[in-house]
Amino acid sequence: MWQNKFETRLELEPRPSRYLLIYQIVLHTLAGAALLLPLILPAGVAFVLLATAGGSLLWQVWRHYREGRGTTRLIWRTDGAWDYQIGVQYWPDLSLLPSTYITRGLIILHLQPVKGRRLYRVLLPDSLPKEQWHLLWLRLRYAGFSEEDVGVKG
Incomplete structure (x- = not known):
């Protein structure tokens, strides 16, 4: 996707x-x-x-x-896939779904593994440093899905 x-x-x-x-x-x-x-x-x-x-x-x-x-890591790889780790649990090769919700004050990532249930991650501006938040928002907003595919609210 x-x-x-x-x-x-x-x-x-x-x-x-x-x-x-x-x-x-x-x-x-x-x-x-x-x-x-x-x-x-x-x-x-x-x-x-x-x-x-x-x-x-x-x-x-x-x-x-x-x-x-605990430690939580999200890695958006150069090929567009995601890796998600929370504690000792690790999910590689996740794909970002079009139902991902993006606004200036809230990002809800919907990630789908190859097999298994969807993973959701709710991010608010205080969850990440400002530079990372802005970079993530820019990538999600402008780099991929059209506005019809993703719930983009400005």
Whole structure:
């Protein structure tokens, strides 16, 4: 699918996004606050929903902490293929799918291995150094798919 060749490969080591963590904390807090309002729910159901929201928040914070301690590498090779490594797991020869979403403030990479399930990677501007973010955005925006193929939103 990706037809362009590049002179240099692009090596990325994304960090967990603080923006995404803050967004998740705010979202879970609002959900918990909504459950504390007087609703027509039995107290047991409200408690279970509140505990579920709290458990989900704890899970997201733990995932953020765990991702921060591990190493994640994305390599966009000169032949247009991708390599993805997270911890000890390694996926070589991934292809970038047209469903990749690109905006100035959010990039969602959809990568497909030769065999297996698609891999998704959400990147926000604080996940990468500014120069790497800009270079990745430029390559994705201008180097390959047409705007009809990729969700390009400027």
